[in-house]
Amino acid sequence: MKRDIAPWLVVPIVALVTLPLMSFPTWVTLTVAGAAMGMMIFLMASGLTLVFGLMDVMNFAHGAFITLGAFIAVSVLGRLAGWTGADSIGLNLLALMVAVLAGAIAAGAVGAVFERVIVRRVYHSHLQQILITMGGLIVAAQLVIVVWGAQPLQVPKPVALRGSFLLGGAAIESYRLAAVGLGVVLYAVIHTVLNRTRIGLLVRAGVENREMVEALGFRIQLLFVGVFVAGAALAGVGGVMWGVYQEIVTASIGDEMTVLIFIVIIIGGLGSITGCFQAAVLVGLTTNYVGYLTPKLALGSNIALMVLVLLWRPRGLFPVAKQ
Numbered sequence: 001m002k003r004d005i006a007p008w009l010v011v012p013i014v015a016l017v018t019l020p021l022m023s024f025p026t027w028v029t030l031t032v033a034g035a036a037m038g039m040m041i042f043l044m045a046s047g048l049t050l051v052f053g054l055m056d057v058m059n060f061a062h063g064a065f066i067t068l069g070a071f072i073a074v075s076v077l078g079r080l081a082g083w084t085g086a087d088s089i090g091l092n093l094l095a096l097m098v099a100v101l102a103g104a105i106a107a108g109a110v111g112a113v114f115e116r117v118i119v120r121r122v123y124h125s126h127l128q129q130i131l132i133t134m135g136g137l138i139v140a141a142q143l144v145i146v147v148w149g150a151q152p153l154q155v156p157k158p159v160a161l162r163g164s165f166l167l168g169g170a171a172i173e174s175y176r177l178a179a180v181g182l183g184v185v186l187y188a189v190i191h192t193v194l195n196r197t198r199i200g201l202l203v204r205a206g207v208e209n210r211e212m213v214e215a216l217g218f219r220i221q222l223l224f225v226g227v228f229v230a231g232a233a234l235a236g237v238g239g240v241m242w243g244v245y246q247e248i249v250t251a252s253i254g255d256e257m258t259v260l261i262f263i264v265i266i267i268g269g270l271g272s273i274t275g276c277f278q279a280a281v282l283v284g285l286t287t288n289y290v291g292y293l294t295p296k297l298a299l300g301s302n303i304a305l306m307v308l309v310l311l312w313r314p315r316g317l318f319p320v321a322k323q
Contacts, residue, residue, distance in 0.1 A: 007275075007317035010309075011282050018289045028170035030288045036176030038284025039183025040245060044238030045261040045276050046190060047231030053271020053320060054203055054227050057119055058126050061133040062261065063254030064140035065232045068110060069103035069239025070249045071144060074153045076102045077244070084158040092158030096178070096244070103240035104233040111232025115225055137255070144251050152250045155243050179241055186237070187277045194273060203227060263302050267309045269316030278317055 019027050048062045076099040077084055083095035118136050122128040161175040194200035206213045206220040213220050235254075242257065243249045264283055268275025286305050291298040309317060 007278065007313070010317065011278060011285065014282060014285055014289075018293070021293060025169035025171075026292070028167065029172065030292055031285065032170075032172050032180070033176055034285035034288035035281055036173070036179040036183075036245075036284070037287060038281035039179050040238060040241045041257075041260060041264055041284060042183050042238075042277050042280035043186060043241060044235055044257055045264045045280060046186070046273060047234035047238075048261060049231075049265050049268070049271060049273060049276040050190075050227055050234070051231040052265070053273075055123075055224050057123070057228070058129045059119065059133050059231075060130055060258075061114065061118075061137040061140060062231075062235055063258045064137050064144075065107040065111060065235035065254070066239035066242070066257055067141065067144055067251060067254035068107050069236030070155075070243030070253050071148050071153070071239075072103040072106050072236065073099045073240040073243045074148070074155050074249050077156050077158075081156060084156050087159065089160040092160040093178070095158055096161070099244070100182070100237050100240050103236040105236075107236025107239070108229045108233035111229045111235075112225065114232070115228040119228065141251055141255070148251075150251065152248050155247050155249055157244055157247055175245060179245065182237075182241065186234070187273070190234075190273050199223070199226075260302065263306050267306050267316055269318040269320060271320040272316065272318040275316055275318030 015031055018030075022030070044066050047065070048059060051057050051059050051062075077095060080095040080098065083091040086092065114136060118132055119129070122132050157175065161178055164171045164173045166172075194204070202213065202218055202220075203223050206218070206223060239254065243253060246253070260283065264279045265276055267282065268277070268279030283302055283305065286301050287298065290301040297304075313319075
């Protein structure tokens with residue numbers, strides 16, 4: 001069967017089309033910034049893509065896990081001030097990785113409880129899923145305020161990741177580069193697990209024919225719980241990275257990203273990890289390019305991008321059925 005390469009060309013075409021419209025150093029700076037933004041969006045959106053694509057669960061409380069990850073970053077990095085303020089890139093990166101791990105564990109643990117108490121009751125009913133997860137989101141937001149307070153909190157960014165360096169005349173922020181690296185690594189891990197391991201095979205088989213897989217002796221429900229926990233953990237990681245990038249965290253940080261996350265998973269194709277990755281990068285680049293060239297159009301650029309993609313490919317760039 002002939003492979004459809006058109007979706008793979010969208011990101012490079014968008015990047016190359018904008019090159020003549022600005023100086024090369026500016027283009028490099030905006031491209032790296034857009035890729036970094038895309039990687040952080042991917043981290044936040046990938047969990048929802050997994051949960052919806054593999055479990056057919058519409059979790060509108062996904063933003064709560066992002067918020068939790070961001071506030072975990074506040075607590076962890078605040079306690080590791082000696083590491084974040086040290087003149088050592090090794091200690092700085094270690095502090096960030098500890099925050100990322102703590103955010104993933106906390107969000108994953110809360111996700112396990114959320115799945116058991118709330119989501120498990122409404123499988124196979126999208127309307128009930130929307131209603132009950134929206135309620136869960138409201139409760140979660142209030143619990144965050146109870147624990148951390150309603151005032152915005154500062155997030156101490158590690159010293160080595162605060163500045164930027166010059167690359168051929170282009171200014172590259174160190175933190176953005178770290179975000180790109182983490183996003184690429186996690187995408188490779190998720191893609192490998194889903195497509196190259198026994199667990200991934202069982203999960204995908206369970207989606208297609210749950211009764212048959214259970215008849216073979218496998219506990220599909222346990223695997224699906226694992227998928228939900230992994231999705232929540234990824235949202236927590238994204239929350240940590242986005243919170244540190246913003247350097248300020250509020251109780252609405254997850255809610256503010258929810259619309260953008262849904263735009264990404266719709267553009268990429270519902271349930272497609274590869275599509276989510278490509279769409280996140282595309283959204284990040286579009287936001288930065290349009291924001292530089294025509295700032296007044298930046299706010300609606302992602303909506304316009306989604307409309308254009310869906311007019312071309314109504315099921316998104318990488319529909320699951322074609323993978």
